[in-house]
Amino acid sequence: MSLIEFIDVEKSYKSSSKVIDKINLEIDEGELITILGPSGCGKTTLIKMVNKLIIPDAGVIKIKGKDINQWDTIELRRSIGYVIQQIGLFPHLTVEENIAYVLSLLKVSKNVRKNRAKELISLVGLEEDYLSRYPRELSGGQRQRVGVARALAADPDIILMDEPFGAVDEIARTSLQDELIEIHKRLNKTILLVTHDIEEALKLGSKIILLNQGKIEQIGTREELIFNPASNFVREFFGLKGFKASLDEAAMGQIYDNILKNKMDMDKIYMELEHMGMK
Numbered sequence: 556m557s558l559i560e561f562i563d564v565e566k567s568y569k570s571s572s573k574v575i576d577k578i579n580l581e582i583d584e585g586e587l588i589t590i591l592g593p594s595g596c597g598k599t600t601l602i603k604m605v606n607k608l609i610i611p612d613a614g615v616i617k618i619k620g621k622d623i624n625q626w627d628t629i630e631l632r633r634s635i636g637y638v639i640q641q642i643g644l645f646p647h648l649t650v651e652e653n654i655a656y657v658l659s660l661l662k663v664s665k666n667v668r669k670n671r672a673k674e675l676i677s678l679v680g681l682e683e684d685y686l687s688r689y690p691r692e693l694s695g696g697q698r699q700r701v702g703v704a705r706a707l708a709a710d711p712d713i714i715l716m717d718e719p720f721g722a723v724d725e726i727a728r729t730s731l732q733d734e735l736i737e738i739h740k741r742l743n744k745t746i747l748l749v750t751h752d753i754e755e756a757l758k759l760g761s762k763i764i765l766l767n768q769g770k771i772e773q774i775g776t777r778e779e780l781i782f783n784p785a786s787n788f789v790r791e792f793f794g795l796k797g798f799k800a801s802l803d804e805a806a807m808g809q810i811y812d813n814i815l816k817n818k819m820d821m822d823k824i825y826m827e828l829e830h831m832g833m834k
């Protein structure tokens with residue numbers, strides 16, 4: 556049984572055109588699904604339907620086999636972590652109180668909350684001293700880490716992430732992405748992550764969904780999308796950039812190892828890149 560299922564789901568806002576157009580989708584437990592597509596194609600709308608922030612006009616969405624209309628909204632939202640770009644930490648609460656906020660709503664004892672906050676802050680790669688700070692005393696990247704820790708606090712089965720690393724610089728983004736891959740490996744949560752960044756989608760996704768005008772153009776692994784595109788749209792969307800991104804990790808890693816071992820000088824690197832058609 557799939558953990559999340561969309562059956563003929565549709566959504567329109569005011570205008571007549573459908574923002575989500577008869578989507579059928581099955582997501583298994585433990586997947587890290589990245590959702591990619593042009594601006595306005597319906598990515599945010601799609602994930603907000605999973606935690607009932609947006610209600611579909613037609614079709615059925617099931618979580619753990621149960622129609623979301625039959626789920627109690629509060630219970631459902633507590634079993635789903637939610638991370639957004641403008642993270643929305645409570646400014647008047649410390650990092651510890653922010654992380655443990657949902658647990659305090661669930662009347663979890665103070666001691667347990669404290670321990671859980673300690674465990675989570677280290678899981679997202681921050682020192683324990685940060686627990687007593689206020690959000691204004693953190694960098695953008697650190698705030699995003701706290702946001703991820705907060706989303707994990709109640710041990711949800713599903714985590715929705717909407718452009719979670721969109722507002723941080725490239726170095727912080729890369730390390731947040733690496734951290735997320737580790738967390739996903741360790742906790743085996745089911746994650747749906749919206750991004751507009753092709754490289755991020757390819758790097759993180761165990762599967763990638765490419766949306767276009769409210770329809771799924773293709774869902775599959777990065778190899779499937781790059782080397783077996785289901786349509787011209789998919790081929791043009793990924794194009795050489797996708798191919799290059801898929802080469803980058805392996806090829807660049809090899810080149811960098813060789814530099815460190817003094818096996819290569821810069822001239823040789825440029826020759827190598829030229830040879831691979833990357834320069």
Ligand SMILES: Nc1ncnc2c1ncn2[C@@H]1O[C@H](COP(=O)(O)OP(=O)(O)OP(=O)(O)O)[C@@H](O)[C@H]1O
Nearest residue numbers: 568569574592593594595596597598599600601751
């Ligand atoms: N509350 C709303 N009322 C009316 N139209 C809306 C509303 N929310 C979204 N839309 C429209 O629905 C379409 C899909 O929006 P959505 O935010 O799901 O797209 P997206 O793929 O996440 O876009 P982006 O990548 O730009 O964030 C857009 O055309 C948007 O303008």
